[in-house]
Amino acid sequence: MIKKFILFGTAVTAIVTGLVSCSHDFEGNNLSQAEIAYRTSFVKTFGVPAADQDWGFGSDETAGARMTRTIQPSYNFPSDAAATKFLAAVPDGVQKLTQNAASVNNYIDETWQGDLNIWGNWDGSKTVGGTLYIKGNCDFSNRKFYVAPNTEVYLLEGATLTLNNDNAGNLQSDCNYYMAAGSKIVTPGELKLNNGLHIYNHGTIEANKLSTNSNSLLYNVGKVVVATKISVENDLSVVVNDGIINAADLNTAGSGKIENNDSVRITGTTFVNSNDNTWLNNGHYHTGNFIYNAASDEVINNCRLTVDEDFNINLGDNPGNGNFKMDAGSGVVTKNFNGGGNWAKNYSTGWSAFNGGPFYVYMGANSVFKVTGTCTLNATKADYGFYGPETGGYAVLDAKEIKKGADNQGYEVTYGNNLYVYTENHFGNGYSGQYPYIDFKGNAKIFAPGFEDGKPAITIQPSRCCAGFAGSGSEGEGEGGESGDTPELTPDVRIIAEDLSASESSDFDFNDVVFDVTFTSSTTALVTLQAAGGTLPLTVAGVEVHDMFGVSTSTMVNTFAGNKSAYAPVSFEITGIDSSKRGRDIEILVLKGDEWCPLEAHQGVPAAKIAVKPTFVWCDEYEAIESRYPLFRDWVQNREVIWY
Numbered sequence: 001m002i003k004k005f006i007l008f009g010t011a012v013t014a015i016v017t018g019l020v021s022c023s024h025d026f027e028g029n030n031l032s033q034a035e036i037a038y039r040t041s042f043v044k045t046f047g048v049p050a051a052d053q054d055w056g057f058g059s060d061e062t063a064g065a066r067m068t069r070t071i072q073p074s075y076n077f078p079s080d081a082a083a084t085k086f087l088a089a090v091p092d093g094v095q096k097l098t099q100n101a102a103s104v105n106n107y108i109d110e111t112w113q114g115d116l117n118i119w120g121n122w123d124g125s126k127t128v129g130g131t132l133y134i135k136g137n138c139d140f141s142n143r144k145f146y147v148a149p150n151t152e153v154y155l156l157e158g159a160t161l162t163l164n165n166d167n168a169g170n171l172q173s174d175c176n177y178y179m180a181a182g183s184k185i186v187t188p189g190e191l192k193l194n195n196g197l198h199i200y201n202h203g204t205i206e207a208n209k210l211s212t213n214s215n216s217l218l219y220n221v222g223k224v225v226v227a228t229k230i231s232v233e234n235d236l237s238v239v240v241n242d243g244i245i246n247a248a249d250l251n252t253a254g255s256g257k258i259e260n261n262d263s264v265r266i267t268g269t270t271f272v273n274s275n276d277n278t279w280l281n282n283g284h285y286h287t288g289n290f291i292y293n294a295a296s297d298e299v300i301n302n303c304r305l306t307v308d309e310d311f312n313i314n315l316g317d318n319p320g321n322g323n324f325k326m327d328a329g330s331g332v333v334t335k336n337f338n339g340g341g342n343w344a345k346n347y348s349t350g351w352s353a354f355n356g357g358p359f360y361v362y363m364g365a366n367s368v369f370k371v372t373g374t375c376t377l378n379a380t381k382a383d384y385g386f387y388g389p390e391t392g393g394y395a396v397l398d399a400k401e402i403k404k405g406a407d408n409q410g411y412e413v414t415y416g417n418n419l420y421v422y423t424e425n426h427f428g429n430g431y432s433g434q435y436p437y438i439d440f441k442g443n444a445k446i447f448a449p450g451f452e453d454g455k456p457a458i459t460i461q462p463s464r465c466c467a468g469f470a471g472s473g474s475e476g477e478g479e480g481g482e483s484g485d486t487p488e489l490t491p492d493v494r495i496i497a498e499d500l501s502a503s504e505s506s507d508f509d510f511n512d513v514v515f516d517v518t519f520t521s522s523t524t525a526l527v528t529l530q531a532a533g534g535t536l537p538l539t540v541a542g543v544e545v546h547d548m549f550g551v552s553t554s555t556m557v558n559t560f561a562g563n564k565s566a567y568a569p570v571s572f573e574i575t576g577i578d579s580s581k582r583g584r585d586i587e588i589l590v591l592k593g594d595e596w597c598p599l600e601a602h603q604g605v606p607a608a609k610i611a612v613k614p615t616f617v618w619c620d621e622y623e624a625i626e627s628r629y630p631l632f633r634d635w636v637q638n639r640e641v642i643w644y
Contacts, residue, residue: 034592038500042606045508046626046636052083053639055601056493056611057584071327071364073278073298077240077259080219081200083603086180088157090133097132103148107133116140120148126174134159134183140167149173155183155203165189168207171197179203181222193218193237201243210247212237212256220245222580232256241283243580244522250287252277260285263522263579272299275322281305284464290334295322302327303465307334314340314357315384328364328389331466337371339385339413340378340405358384363419365393366460368469371400375423377413378405382439388419390442394458395419396469402426402448410435415444420456422447422469463490464518491516491528491614493583497599498608499534499590508626509619511559513538513545513588516569516614519579527586528571533559533621537591541574548572561620582611616644 043049090107097106100117108116120127129151137160145167147153155161157180168187171177173195179185183203190209193199193216205224211231212218218239224230226247232239234254239245241260249268252258257278266287272279273291278298286306292299292313301324311334315322326332339359358381363369369386375397379385388395395418402423404412410432415421419442426448429438438446447456455472462468499512512534518526532538532545535554539545548570549557558564577585588599588609599608619628626632635643 032592032595032597034500034595034597038498038502038608039606041503042508045502046606046633049604049606049636050639051604053607053636054083054603055607055609057582057601058083058603071300071302071325073257073280073300075257075278075298077257077280078217078219078238080221080240080242081176081178085154085178085200086157086202087133087154087178088180090135090156094133103128103130105131107135108138109134109136110138112138115144116146117144118147118151120151126150129172129175134161136160138162140164146170147172147175149175151175153177155179155185157182160184160186163187163189163191168192173197176200179205179222212239223578232258244578246522252279263519265522272296292324297322299323300325300327301330301332303330305332305334307332310334310336310338312338313359313361315359322358323360323362326361326363326367326369326395328366328393329463329466330364330367331370331463331468332368333370333372333467335371335373337369337375337399338405339376340380360384361386363388363395363397365389365395365418366466367395368398368460368466369396370398370467370469371402373400375399375402376405377402378409379411379413380409382411382435383414383416383441384411385414385416385439386419386421387414387416388442388444390417393418394443394456396456396458396460397421397423398469399423400425404437408432410437411439412437414439414441415446416441417444418442419444420447420458420471421445422455425449426451464492465490491518492579493517494530494612494614494616495583495586495588496610496612496616496618497588499536499538499599500592500597500608501534501536507624509533509559509621509623510610510625511618511621512536512590513540514558514618515540515545517583517586520573522579523577524573524575525577525579525583525586526571526573528569530569531558531564531618532556534590539587539589539596541572541586543572556621559618559621561623564618564620584611612644 095106097104097108102119103121104118118129118132120129127149129148131152132147133154133156135156139162141162141164145163149172153175168189169192171192175197177199179201181202186206188208190211191207193212195214196216198217200219202221204222208227209229210226211233213233214235214237216237221242223244229249229251230247232252233256237256239258241264242262245264247266250266251271252274254274255276259280260283262283264285269289269291270287271291273293275295277296280300282302284304288308290307290311295315313324340357358379386397404427426446428450429436445452447454458471460466460469494516496510497513498508498510502508511531514531516528516530520526527540529545529548532549533556537544537553546553549567551557557567584601589596590599601607601609619625629644631641631643635641
């Protein structure tokens with residue numbers, strides 16, 4: 001059992017208040033002697049890190065979630081731009097722009113006066129505007145910002161580009177915008193991505209509305225905040241999220257496509273309304289309402305979908321292959337589910353009309369569709385309803401109440417394959433003429449009064465993708481099937497760290513602290529300490545790790561060969577982080593002499609902490625990381641190497 005502690009922000013802050021920090025900066029120009037010695041030893045041991053080496057904290061790790069999912073769409077979503085496209089500073093030799101021009105290879109900063117007009121040159125086949133770098137705070141709230149089609153625009157680290165409504169709606173076709181970490185695009189109007197415009201965001205986008213149209217792309221690794229609606233429109237317009245997206249509503253139309261690999265929060269309604277949409281969730285998608293109309297067969301939930309109010313599905317009169325797909329181990333939690341109806345509901349007034357129609361939910365093994373309120377079913381046609389897997393385990397539909405959407409209507413629902421339906425109250429079976437209200441196929445069973453007694457004999461453990469299900473005989477099961485213990489969530493990432501003491505190859509074991517991070521929201525997480533092989537005072541998010549294990553600083557915890565579970569893991573909650581950074585921003589400090597020094601991981605620079613998968617096996621004490629993982633050196637110099 002994991003021991004759990006809750007440390008609120010003020011308490012954590014108090015622990016580290018007054019600590020003397022090592023003198024350092026991100027560029028490495030003013031490092032402490034301990035950090036210099038560590039980096040020198042690291043390079044001597046493993047070689048110079050690749051320039052794009054991000055130590056496991058990068059967006060490709062988040063996007064890699066798509067590769068671990070069974071259900072893949074026919075459309076291949078694009079990848080992020082190369083790491084070399086996200087710049088901290090103006091490249092050497094690039095001069096400041098002093099006047100408007102047809103084509104540029106220059107930068108502007110806050111000193112730029114008046115309108116900006118890069119009108120473009122004709123290269124024989126198209127208009128091109130060259131390359132523009134944006135540095136500092138460039139405010140075009142009251143002036144024109146025009147950059148010709150086919151221009152590359154780089155927002156450097158810390159840059160802010162403020163656009164008025166006209167500017168934000170007139171970004172030109174086939175431009176590529178590369179937004180480095182800490183950069184911003186801000187507009188009080190609608191940010192329109194039209195006609196092949198691509199924005200690769202590692203910073204922050206703030207807009208009143210955002211729309212993608214006609215082969216445009218938003219690839220988000222940072223944060224997108226939209227006050228009203230995100231509209232993913234026609235002609236293969238695409239949104240890929242490896243970071244955080246917050247908006248009031250999200251609509252898809254035509255051949256618009258969206259992939260979420262991290263965190264999306266829609267406070268209003270998500271509307272999937274085309275036969276050609278792709279909606280793919282590999283992370284946590286949280287929405288007020290979820291409406292799935294028409295008959296796209298690429299509406300796929302591979303991880304966790306949370307719906308605060310209504311999940312409505314109606315595939316129309318000719319559903320074809322349309323269905324809502326759930327991967328093995330995935331989960332949906334919704335207050336209400338309306339199968340075949342309520343698509344006519346007006347959410348601003350509360351008016352609704354139940355319209356029956358086909359719906360189809362396919363569930364993989366150990367997936368759970370949980371309805372905390374009312375599940376209303378009215379498929380109106382044979383074969384439509386909920387289906388579990390044909391082989392390889394069961395899925396569970398877990399609803400408080402299941403009622404029919406119409407009286408004397410045949411085929412309200414079909415339950416098929418390996419599916420357990422568990423509810424406190426299910427409408428009874430009967431016939432409308434020769435057609436049953438409830439049809440069964442395969443091994444599907446209902447556990448409810450009037451059907452099977454008790455609960456199904458299946459237990460599905462909670463994870464980051466699934467709320468889980470405690471079936472009959474589950475340990476800790478109480479009244480109503482609730483467990484007496486806090487669910488053990490599956491971690492998102494494991495972090496291993498060196499305390500700057502390594503001076504030769506045998507010293508690099510990266511087990512001075514080992515902890516797991518489970519993101520509970522976009523800004524909060526549960527940290528679970530697994531091991532502490534160092535013998536110096538060391539804190540994670542202000543918490544001294546030896547104190548948490550209840551041992552002295554000189555005691556090595558869970559790092560000796562054959563004895564890595566001598567101490568139970570200990571957990572505590574933290575706030576004020578950014579989940580898109582995958583734990584990079586969780587501060588680790590070690591006391592070297594009389595100074596507290598940070599253990600950091602900057603791109604292309606020797607790292608003192610590394611992000612790995614939660615299943616990674618950390619090194620034994622006195623075991624060099626290269627001995628256990630011989631490809632570690634190769635990975636340092638080439639991040640494409642799979643080293644463990």
